[in-house]
Amino acid sequence: MIYFDNSATTPIFPQALDTYVKTSQRIIGNPSSLHDLGNQANRLLEQARKQIADQLGVQSKEIYFTSGGTEGDNWILKGTALEKKEFGNHLIISSIEHPAVTETAEQLRSLGFDVSVAPVTAEGFVDVEALAGLIRKETILVSVMAVNNEIGSIQPIKEISDLLENYPKIHFHVDAVQAITKVETNQWLTSRVDFASFSAHKFHGPRGAGFVFWRDGRKLAPLMNGGGQEKNHRSGTENVPAIVSMARALRLSFERKAEKPEHVRLLKNYLLDALESYDKVTLFSKMEEFAPHILCFSLKGIRGxxxxxxxxxKQIYTSTTSACSSKKQVESGTLHAMNVPSQLATSAIRISLDESNTMAEIEQFLIVFHQLYQKFEKIN
Structure with a gap:
């Protein structure tokens, strides 16, 4: 089996799974309980928080645990809308955001908030000048993903950060689900970024766990109310085994990247060079200003x-666009925003790589792809 769908989910590290199992078996207390079993669980929870914060170079008190990237995106958009509604009702997102952002923004629009959509260039990068033109005195949030999940374009977070230095009251949210451990942290976690959302299963952690970076000093209304966990900001008993496992997976992912810093980029570059030789292949993910792990292309005349x-x-696993959209059989929202013709957009597939992938797998894929290319050419 060759697994090239790592942007959808990554296999959990054996070490992280072992941590999950042992924590589940040995730490039975609720972190909110007053007795010693609860204290044990709480200590592990805070250790995990510190480990994650240290990996990102932030403060422990700026990390809040969630169920994943979708909850994080929902929380930050809705939490900002609720917290700042007396100051304004205008939000800005980009035209290539994940559905967790776009559909949340649409829900807020139905509730009376005003949402503007910043366009992207033909290559898939947010037009910062156009975004600047959308800002007005009622603007309370700008939300832009760090790395596009469909084509891998690294968004100009630094340039947007510079722009927003002139608007200190506007919340700046970055969906960093596809960026963490793949793109250098300083490219997307600038001093102007107020909030960022993450999902454990994108870096070999367990499903159903994630976290939010919340810059100290900013305000956000709770999305989950109840028992007052996470400093009364995100109620619900913390999933201690998953959180501890997530912290270990994040550390291991950073270590693996440090051991093989150029490995994934070399694999992608090899694939790009090979696919460019086919007349009916259109590439949407180049090397410059694109993440090393995502490659999106279309084979003309063949639906994705x-x-x-x-x-x-042939036991090679890829995807059409994002995992959240692939089963709906709709064209890529990102390619549509880039004004790619519909026929070409519906032919797009995504290969997403990881440090565990090998050059031998790339070569096997290219052998199979060449066979399929010839087969489809005869059909057409």
């Missing part, structure tokens, strides 16, 4: 799901 299933028959 057809190619994905043809590869699956």
């Amino acid at each position: 799901e057809v190619l994905v299933h043809a590869l699956e028959e």
Whole structure:
């Protein structure tokens, strides 16, 4: 089996799974309980918080645990809207955000908030000048992802940060789900970023766990109310085994990247060079200003799901666009925003790599792809 769908989810590290199992078996207390079993759980929880904060170079008190990236995105957008509604009702997102952001923004629009959408260039990068033109006195939030989940374009977070230095009251949120451990942290976690959302299963942690970076001094209304966990900001009994496992997975992911800093980029570069030689292949993910782990391309005349299933028959696993949209069989929202023709957009597939992938897997993929290319060429 060749697994090239790491942007959808990554296999959990054996060490992280071992941590999850042992914590589940040995730490039975609720972190909110007053007795010693509760204290044990709480100590582990705070150790995990510190480990994650240290990896990002932030303060422990700026890390809040969630169920994943979708909850984080929802919390930050809705929490900002609720917290700052007396100061303004205007939010700005980009046209290539994940559905967790776009659909949340749409819900807020239905509740009376005003949402503007910043356009992107033909290459898939947010137009900072156009975004600047959307800001007005009622603006309370700007939300832009760090790395696009469909084509891998690294968004100009530093330039947007510079722009927002002139608007200190506007919350700046970055969906960093596809960026963490793949792109250098200082490219997307600037001193102007107020909030960032993360998901454990994107860096070999368990599903159903995530966290939010919340810069100290900013205000956000709770999305979850109840028992007052996470300093009364995110109620619900913390999933201690998953959180501890997530912290270990994050550390291991950073270590693996440090051991092989150019490995994934070399794999992608090899793939790009090979795919460029095919007349009917259109590449959307280049090397410059694109994340090293995502490669999106179209095979003219062949719908994306057809190619994905043809590869699956050879035990090669890819996806069409994002995992959240692939089963709906809709064209890539990112490619649509880039004004890519619909016929080409519906032919797009995504390969997403990881440090565990090998050059031998890349070569095997290219052998199979060449066979499929010739087969589809005869059909067409």
